[in-house]
Amino acid sequence: MPEAPPAVGLAAPAQPRATLADVGRLAGVSAKTVSRVVLGSSSVTPETRDRVLRAARTLRFRPNHLARDLRYGSVTNTVAFVIGDLTNPFYFAVAAGIERELARHGLLMILASTDDEPESEKRVVEALLQQRVRALLMVPIASDQSYLEGERQLGTPVVCIDRPATNLIADSVVLANSDGTAEAVRALIRLGHRRIAFVCSPAALFTHQERLRGYRQALREAGVTDTTRWERLEEAGGASAADSVRDLLAMADPPTAIVAGNNRASSGVLHALRESADDVAFIGFDDFELADAYGISVVAYDPAELGRTAAQLVVSRMDDLTGPPRHVEIPTRLIPRGSGERGAP
Amino acid sequence: MPEAPPAVGLAAPAQPRATLADVGRLAGVSAKTVSRVVLGSSSVTPETRDRVLRAARTLRFRPNHLARDLRYGSVTNTVAFVIGDLTNPFYFAVAAGIERELARHGLLMILASTDDEPESEKRVVEALLQQRVRALLMVPIASDQSYLEGERQLGTPVVCIDRPATNLIADSVVLANSDGTAEAVRALIRLGHRRIAFVCSPAALFTHQERLRGYRQALREAGVTDTTRWERLEEAGGASAADSVRDLLAMADPPTAIVAGNNRASSGVLHALRESADDVAFIGFDDFELADAYGISVVAYDPAELGRTAAQLVVSRMDDLTGPPRHVEIPTRLIPRGSGERGAP
């Protein structure tokens, strides 16, 4: 039985793609000489170079990077970025930062998504590694990344973004989550607030917990120890952020301020607050479009910087695989725009 | 003179990467047999298969896709998406749609940016073609794409997004720009508005003009022929959308309604309107986060659908390069949320 061609069909091109040999034939030289011209290296007569370049132009020659990379030990100039949820604008901004930084080093970015399914993470990553990506940038979503340990030993740098890896030695870049919420809460406390709620939509466990930790710590500093009443951490399928807020406002002693744990929560909270007559202070985590126009105070940061930093880490790792893993924290800053500057009643 | 290795250095991996031959050696079979096992094809004894799989696992073998693709005529499973400005969330949503659709066909997406510099478009595209991308998706930004004609003839499908290509036969997917603004303007006219302004920040010429065309046409239908007084089309470096609005409101007969030509303009207009006491109706083009929370009416569409459609086009083109170019229009829809439903004074 003859073995089948690859599954995906492709209409045969009108003319075959030119190779070094084709160009050489037309220019009356060997493929190697053409290669020399293309690489711009060693000695070639100006006349020969001219003839070769003309032939290359005629045949629309383009060096085959696949072949070149294979020759060079299958080291490509492509870096993969694996995201969970592509529709989250946060990741896009991160991707933008990555792409820009990689481009400065002549590297390309492959974008792949796991569709927020932890089980597909390994599958997606494996597929990318078969493509011989030079390095791996990822937002870990599975509960374990130990499956990458072998690849790491084989020399593929791995940098985790937004959350650290689990059971894998890898560099990581995360936000100063805890400091971010702590700063927001402290600002509210300075304004006299004590009943401060924390609302967070389903978020990755790590960022979720870190932001909650900062919230609790800042309140503890102010002498408020029992914060659980004001915490609304929604699990998938639970109440929405908007419902949580309605619920909070209906309490006997409703919160005078609300901190949202991520942009999805902000959206829900703002929806609910606009329906209500109460004058509740609000600070969100994550900036969003027109937040300034509407005077919404937020804990912001630069997602592009997250990406850029991750890309820098990965590039430096390509040159030096040795040394302990590095963990970088991207600072956040509180942007006061009014909604978070209302004093306690 | 010995020729230099490629510019980018890479620390040598601790252990070399296993090949089919390595696995074969360990399993006591030839590389070809291992290949058969990996491809899951033709006849291999269960015992041999077992031995091979065990050896592969031991050596952490991973098929080298570079070599495979080279063998198969350098046809990769990677599609490139070239964007001008990565920081525009619009493109991200498009990219998300593309990635998702391509993944359904086992294809990967490389994302590359031209940083909104028309001159770099050709350079970026050429670099991608050397990577032997299977197809090209792009938001054209240069004033001419004829440099791709040769590549098209060589069998690389090209699909343009958001704007058609210039001097190149290629499929394209664009928004129903003209219909979108026309619908918005007609809605305002029905509410009694006649003095309707159109504000647009620097935008790509094509979408810009199309949206303006729809605006003019709808007004002409209502008998308003001289619209230039209400048109504020900003060139790069000119007045901001916010300034334009202040300017408009200072007129003797200020507009009673404003339509924004894109999301950047919306942002500027809303900033200016919030400062002013006037009760001006407003409809934006492009939806944005929390627009619903703030009751902003917009002409919306699904950017992901744009991407998905483009990906579908490109996939179908891979199977059949013949046939005339296809031009798909993604419909828009007016989402009334209040700001655009204020009657004329």
Add this chain to the structure above:
DNA sequence: CGACTGTATGTCATCGTTGACATTAAAACA
């Protein structure tokens, strides 16, 4: 003038994988 230097070019092998074809051995059959 012959040995030597250096420049321009060519030949060959290789990167890892897989079709085409060859070979081996066991099973099936006359």
Add this chain to the structure above:
DNA sequence: TGTTTTAATGTCAACGATGACATACAGTCG
């Protein structure tokens, strides 16, 4: 038992580019 069939595996070449090495020829020098 000898011949044919079939399954399992191996050998080889090729995809395109490029290092290592070889060759050819012009120019230089003692």
